Structure formats: C-alpha cells, structure tokens
Amino acid sequence: MSSGLYNGVACSQELASSRGLHYGDGVFRTMLLHQGAVPDLRRQLDVLERDAVRLALLPPPRAVLEEEIASLCAGEESGVIKLILSRRTGGRGYRAGSDDCDRLLLRLPAPRYPAAHWEQGIRCALSQVQLGDQPLLAGIKHLNRLEQVLASRHWPQDAEELFVCDARGLVVCGTRSNLFRVAEGGLWTSALERCGIRGMMRDKILELAEQLQIPVHFDDPTPDLLRQADEIFVSNSLVGLWPVREFDGVALAAPGPLTRRLALALNHPRTL
Known part of the structure; x- marks a missing residue:
C-alpha cells in the first residue's frame, strides 16, 4: 500500500x-x-x-x-x-x-475587468515563449499548462494579454485566449493543427461569422502580418470577446466595425 x-x-x-x-x-x-x-x-x-x-x-x-x-x-x-x-x-x-x-x-470568484476592455480594447504584446509542436495534443485544453505559466512570468505591466508563437515563429494564440484578425474583408484565425487550444468561444464566434455571412479563413500569421491587420480581437469563455487596440506598439481600430458586429451578436455577459 x-x-x-x-x-x-x-x-x-x-x-x-x-x-x-x-x-x-x-x-x-x-x-x-x-x-x-x-x-x-x-x-x-x-x-x-x-x-x-x-x-x-x-x-x-x-x-x-x-x-x-x-x-x-x-x-x-x-x-x-x-x-x-x-x-x-x-x-x-x-x-x-x-x-x-x-x-x-x-x-x-469571477475576475473583475474594466468596461474599457470591451468598449475600447486591450493592449497586447508578443511573448518570447514558443509553443511546442504536438499535433496529437493540438486544440485540447489538457492539464499541462506549463507553456502558459512560462509565458506569464514575463508579462509587461502595460499589456492585458500576450500572444505566443509556435516553433516556426508564427502567431498561434494568446496565453488565455484565441486570436482573430480582420483583413481583406474577412475573418482570420489560427488553424490550431500543431498546438494551441480550440476554445468553446472560438467555435461559437466562427458559427456566428458563418451566420452573418462573414468570410472565414484559417492561417498562422507572422507577427508582421498581424501588425498589418485592420482589426484584432481575442476570445475566451470568461470575457467573450475583447477588441485589441494596440499590438506590439502598433495602434489598431478598437472595436473595428466587424469586431463590433460580432460582439453585438455574441452578447456575452461582462464581469465588471
């Protein structure tokens, strides 16, 4: 025994x-x-x-x-x-x-966030921590979150979320969120075939985009491509959707028109 x-x-x-x-x-x-x-x-x-x-x-x-x-x-x-x-x-x-x-x-207890996170957007930075490639675990919210723990150790004081890349240097997601960008009139999000979490809210937003006839594309962008986006937003089950008003020092429209449209359709409760 x-x-x-x-x-x-x-x-x-x-x-x-x-x-x-x-x-x-x-x-x-x-x-x-x-x-x-x-x-x-x-x-x-x-x-x-x-x-x-x-x-x-x-x-x-x-x-x-x-x-x-x-x-x-x-x-x-x-x-x-x-x-x-x-x-x-x-x-x-x-x-x-x-x-x-x-x-x-x-x-x-529920986390408390300022209303400005929904109404004016959040600031995001790029983490130096990379996610390891493991297709067998890609998309799963399994119990090993050490990569997110490591990324959170060096969190800039002026950022509300960090974006993390895979081993190729392509941006996959946030430490606690799925990542979307708006470009060329459509909605883009990571394919999550090598790593990252396929969140419930991500699936819900993609379904809403289809209902609203918003074109959806899947890719893993470089940081430079992300900086050139028309709009960026992140999602998770607790906050619903947050616009991004700044990424890595680059200012963005927040919320942009497509982000605002999806947020209204989502109508997620806020934890103020």
Whole structure:
C-alpha cells in the first residue's frame, strides 16, 4: 500500500496517486457563472467531451455533470466554474490502466475587468515563449499548462494579454485566449493543427461569422502580418470577446466595425 504526505500531512490515496497531478493526464474547462447558471453549458460540455475523447478518457454521464454544476451555481450571481477530468489511478508509470475519470468541480470568484476592455480594447504584446509542436495534443485544453505559466512570468505591466508563437515563429494564440484578425474583408484565425487550444468561444464566434455571412479563413500569421491587420480581437469563455487596440506598439481600430458586429451578436455577459 502506497502512502503520502501533503505539506507534511497524510493525504488520501486518490490525491497521492492522481494521474492529473503526476502527468497532467486529463482535461478541463473554465466556465463563466452568470445569474445562477453557466452560459453555453451545452457547448462547454460538448468541448469537454471532445477533448476527453482525444485523450481516450471516458467522461462521466452528462446528466451527472449538469446536476453537480447546477448545485454549485444555485443562488450565485457571478463566479467561475472550473471542471477538471483526471484519468483514474491505474497502470504503472506513464502507461494508463483505465479510461475512467475522476472529476473535480470548483466554484471560484469571477475576475473583475474594466468596461474599457470591451468598449475600447486591450493592449497586447508578443511573448518570447514558443509553443511546442504536438499535433496529437493540438486544440485540447489538457492539464499541462506549463507553456502558459512560462509565458506569464514575463508579462509587461502595460499589456492585458500576450500572444505566443509556435516553433516556426508564427502567431498561434494568446496565453488565455484565441486570436482573430480582420483583413481583406474577412475573418482570420489560427488553424490550431500543431498546438494551441480550440476554445468553446472560438467555435461559437466562427458559427456566428458563418451566420452573418462573414468570410472565414484559417492561417498562422507572422507577427508582421498581424501588425498589418485592420482589426484584432481575442476570445475566451470568461470575457467573450475583447477588441485589441494596440499590438506590439502598433495602434489598431478598437472595436473595428466587424469586431463590433460580432460582439453585438455574441452578447456575452461582462464581469465588471
């Protein structure tokens, strides 16, 4: 029987042997809690299940997740729900012995941001940290976020987000967001075939663009191409959509006309 100490105190077998803790073997979602519920919960769970399947994880029944999320949200005006699926203990070393998951649900305080982030845009800079290429993990919100941790260590004080490149020097995403640019009358976003996260909000914005008959293109731009964009915005599940008013010292229209059109259609709650 194995045993362990956590900060000098005996801990449970489940914690001591968690594959999520040892290997990052799991996936997660970070969801906005607004007026007692999670907006876009169905979409969030769709993405969670999609990512779990990519890692050969068997997620819990959706009805169970919905019930537990509802219990954490009940009576709360605002907050964040974090849902972690971690492969159940089994096997030896890196080799997994099960497809089943343990789940952890947390309710956290909602981040507070100035209204100007939505109305006037944010400033962004380019990180010196590069994302490693791994197509098998591309798009998945898995538990290993060390690249984002490293990028966040050298965050300029005058920036609200950092953009990160892949090993080729092409811009993929933000540390906590998906990245869009407007150019040549269309909407452009990264293909996410080598690295990066395919966020729920990204998928929702792409669907809205199709409904609004906005041409959509996929590419991984150079930093110079990004600086030449007509508009830039970022997205994630907590903030919805933020225009970018400055990237790497270059001023941009924020919000530009297409960004404003998508933001109105998105109509995402703000955490002020």
